[in-house]
Amino acid sequence: MLGNAMEWYDFGIYAYMAVTIGHVFFPSGNDTAQVLSSFATFAAAFVVRPLGGFFFGPLGDRIGRKKVLATTMLMMAGGTLSIGLIPSYSTIGFAAPTLLVLFRMVQGFSAGGEYGGASTFIAEYAPDRRRGFYGSYLEFGTLIGYISAASLVTLLTALLDDNQMEGWGWRIPFLLAAPIGIVGLYLRLRLEESPAFTKVLEAQAASGAKSDGAGEGGSGGNADGKANGRSGGGSDGTPDKNPEAGSFREFRRIFTEQRTPMILCIALVAAYNINDYMLLSYMPTYLSDTLDYDETHGLLQIVVVMVVLLALIHPLGGLTDRIGRRPVIIGGCAGFIVLPLPCFALIQAGGLVTIFLGLMILGLVLVCFLATMSAALPALFPTEVRSGALSVSFNISVSAFGGTTPFVAEALVSGTGNDYMPAFYMMLAAAVGIVAAWKMDETASKPLMGSPPSVATEEEARELVAASNP
Structure with missing residues (x-):
């Protein structure tokens, strides 16, 4: 959580x-063009995120979740x-935005391995009956990070x-990344590899010892119950004989086997990210740039x-461990279909109370996603390809959708002159999400696919044995 x-x-x-x-x-010369250019650069980091996911995800399935999480922390910091x-545009001209885009892409490449690795790690460590509770720590950490960033920016803006x-104040939050990154790296290097992944490595190593790296079984399995022994294994239990590792062929194989859960x-x-970035990232700019609301007040309310x-x-x-993930996700999608228009009406009415009420209602709907996704998404995939898929x-x-949200929202407002366009965009995303949530299987309190049951206490273990041997 702290690393995240x-x-x-x-x-x-x-x-x-x-x-x-x-x-x-x-x-300089056009404030709207400057803001759009800034958000386009914000979106640039997301262009390379799939490349980061393609690189770090399968890597986490081969060398372990811990090493990947430490690497992403170093790159982000x-x-x-x-x-x-970076010197400003007035100092070095177009080299300034060029360097900005370059380092934003480094951030994006790093972030491509962060969520998949971190959520996989927590899901594989958590007991089956409490995966929702422990998974929520990941997004708890995300909010802590955003709150810290927003609070520091609010303080600097006020002072x-x-x-x-x-001239110089904007640099302070970025320069603090160095000491923060050192602390985060220390925390992540102290992690132990997840038990579920360790069992997969042990099974692959045993299979490799029997058939010279072309094993047929183990505790890991894909969606149809067949073990994936393509990786083989070395004497230390680390898969090292996969000629497809990191290739387009490997990605194609993962997508072929996991097409439905990936879709x-x-x-x-x-659905989750459009609404998340709209509320937590774009709204301060919407309040100040579109509604001419005080920038400090907008950040403080967020x-x-x-x-x-x-x-x-x-x-x-x-x-969600008791009632399931699907009802909560479906409820969140329904809320984002019904509530954005009235909430934006409250926000546009102006005034401290009405703006905060509109933001708070949207936030209460968003928490339905924040509390569930870290547990629901990893459970869609089997252990041996979970991080990659x-x-x-x-x-x-x-x-495609989350990182472009601020840019799309600002462009829609500027292009149409309709201040309600962000609300319509949120509603469209929620409509897609509710269909997907309706079709997903319920995974609450069930073992992860391809892993043995995970319990927190001896009492739970006895109950599990008794249930399987009536």
């Missing part, structure tokens, strides 16, 4: 400083720190004038909304 918080602190800074970054790194060191902020994952992630969500995410995650499908969806 530090990762998304780095990633969230840019979203909350989009207007200032537009002024620093792009030619390095990319963020580098942004803080510094526009000239100070654009469901893409649809669910689109921070308060996220703090409230922190208090709700664990109880709701635990509730989840990382690829998740990042394809985030790249």
Whole structure:
């Protein structure tokens, strides 16, 4: 959770400083063009996220989740720190936005391995009956990262004038990435590999010893129950004889075997991320740039909304272990179909109370996704391809829909003159999500596909044995 918080602190800074970054790194003369250019650069990081998912996801299935999580932390911190060191457009001209795009792409490549690796790691460690509760810690960490980033930007905006902020103040949050990255790396290097993945390695090693790396079985299995022994194994239990590793052929094989769950994952992630980025990343800019609301007040209200969500995410995650993930996800999608228009009407009415009420209602719907996705998505895939299949499908969806949300929303508002366009976009995403949620299988309290049951206590183990041997 703490590692994830530090990762998304780095990633969230840019979203909350989009207007200032537009002024620093792009030619002056048109405020709207500067903001759009800034959001286009924000989206650039998401263009390479599928490549990061394609690289880090299957890598996590081969060398382990722990090493991948440590690597993504280093890359994210390095990319963020580098942004803080770039000279402005007035100093080096077009080299400034060029370097900005480059380091944003480093961030995006890193983030491509973050969610899939982290959610897989937690899902494989959690007991079956409490996967929803423990999975909610991942998004708890995401919110902590965003809150830290937004709070620091809010403080700087309140203390510094526009000239100070654009001159040097904007660099402070980015430069803090270095010490934060060191702490995050220390935490992640202390992790132990997940038991479910360890069992897959042991099975592959045993299979490789019997058939010279071309094993036929083990505890890991794909969706139709057949073991995947393609990786073979070395004497240390690490798969090392897969000629397809990291290739397009490997991706094609994963997609062929996992086509349906990957499509469901893409649809669910689109619904989740469009609404998440709309509320937590784009709304401060919408309030200040479109509605001429005070930028500091807008950020502060988003921070308060996220703090409230922190208090709700664990109880709701635990509730999904009892009532299931599907009802909560379907409820969240239904809320985003019905509520965006009235909430945007409240926001556009102006005034501290009405704006906060509109944001808070949307936040209470969003928590239905925050509390469930980290447990629901990994359970769609079998253990031996979970990291790869989840990382690829998740990042394809985030790249196409989530990361482009601020840019699309700003372009829709600017192009149509209709301030309600973000609400319509949220409703469309939710309609897609509700169909996917309806078609997904319920996985609450069940063992992960391709893994043995996981329990938290001896009492649970006895109950499980008794149930299987009536």
